[in-house]
Amino acid sequence: MRPSPKGVSIHPTPQALVATNAGRLITKLVDVQSRRGEATVVLTGGSVGIATLEAVTANPARTAVDWTRVNFWWGDERFLPAGNRELNSVQARQAMLDPLGVPAGRIHAVATADEVGTVEEAAADYARQLADAAAGEQLEAGLEPVDARLPRFDVLLLGVGPDAHIASLFPETPGIRTVGQTTVAVRDAPKPPPERVSLTLESINTASEIWLGVAGNDKAGAVGLALAGAGPIQVPAAGARGRTKTRWLIDEAAASQLSKRLLASDESEEDED
Numbered sequence: 001m002r003p004s005p006k007g008v009s010i011h012p013t014p015q016a017l018v019a020t021n022a023g024r025l026i027t028k029l030v031d032v033q034s035r036r037g038e039a040t041v042v043l044t045g046g047s048v049g050i051a052t053l054e055a056v057t058a059n060p061a062r063t064a065v066d067w068t069r070v071n072f073w074w075g076d077e078r079f080l081p082a083g084n085r086e087l088n089s090v091q092a093r094q095a096m097l098d099p100l101g102v103p104a105g106r107i108h109a110v111a112t113a114d115e116v117g118t119v120e121e122a123a124a125d126y127a128r129q130l131a132d133a134a135a136g137e138q139l140e141a142g143l144e145p146v147d148a149r150l151p152r153f154d155v156l157l158l159g160v161g162p163d164a165h166i167a168s169l170f171p172e173t174p175g176i177r178t179v180g181q182t183t184v185a186v187r188d189a190p191k192p193p194p195e196r197v198s199l200t201l202e203s204i205n206t207a208s209e210i211w212l213g214v215a216g217n218d219k220a221g222a223v224g225l226a227l228a229g230a231g232p233i234q235v236p237a238a239g240a241r242g243r244t245k246t247r248w249l250i251d252e253a254a255a256s257q258l259s260k261r262l263l264a265s266d267e268s269e270e271d272e273d
């Protein structure tokens with residue numbers, strides 16, 4: 001890995017990127033579990049997101065995590081019938097949740113299109129699931145909430161689209177502008193399928209750590225703009241900010257449009273931990 005701007009890790013290949021991300025996730029979960037007993041992760045769909053889960057499953061260190069005590073949520077989901085292979089939850093189950101034996105009660109998926117009638121109902125149901133989990137966490141574990149409507153998210157994984165979308169928050173759309181609610185129903189998404197459910201940006205930013213995993217030349221413009229400080233309505237990825245840490249975990253191709261100023265900045269350093 002080469003020296004990078006603060007908070008950015010640049011890996012030579014997508015394979016190196018996902019292998020390293022998987023190792024980081026395992027280490028993070030071991031750390032949170034040793035402090036708190038259980039941990040909560042928000043998953044993403046997309047190329048790097050799912051490959052990272054496959055790499056966790058393949059990593060011998062996975063056995064250091066108690067997978068029966070990790071809670072899983074999603075940053076977004078496509079509104080499709082149960083079992084559809086385009087569902088982020090179906091891909092995650094196949095890549096990691098099923099092979100690692102995560103109990104069903106720890107998996108908090110968005111309702112599918114055959115469970116509820118509309119994408120708005122699915123978004124409302126997801127908000128209720130989140131609020132119920134938050135209430136349970138406060139009652140049972142006595143955890144001080146970051147936001148009373150949401151459980152505590154230890155790590156929230158995000159992919160970034162070529163248009164700089166994160167979760168299902170696309171540039172210049174109502175979803176990225178939504179405030180005052182934890183989830184949002186998305187219609188007319190520019191990337192298929194058009195109907196989706198997403199956490200809002202304010203929900204995403206309650207996470208302790210946000211890790212943006214990005215690979216490929218087609219994402220270089222989005223990464224360059226986000227790290228140059230663009231506005232979140234035009235460049236949603238620019239708006240993701242973890243409470244304690246925001247990590248950009250990217251490959252050389254995705255880093256190819258980072259500004260020279262950023263790469264040469266005094267903040268340039270070897271990535272910590």
Ligand SMILES: O=C1O[C@H](COP(=O)(O)O)[C@@H](O)[C@H](O)[C@H]1O
Nearest residue numbers: 044045046047048159160161167
């Ligand atoms: O549709 C989606 O796309 C993004 C990015 O996916 P990628 O394949 O371009 O990496 C993903 O983060 C999101 O969860 C997913 O629903």
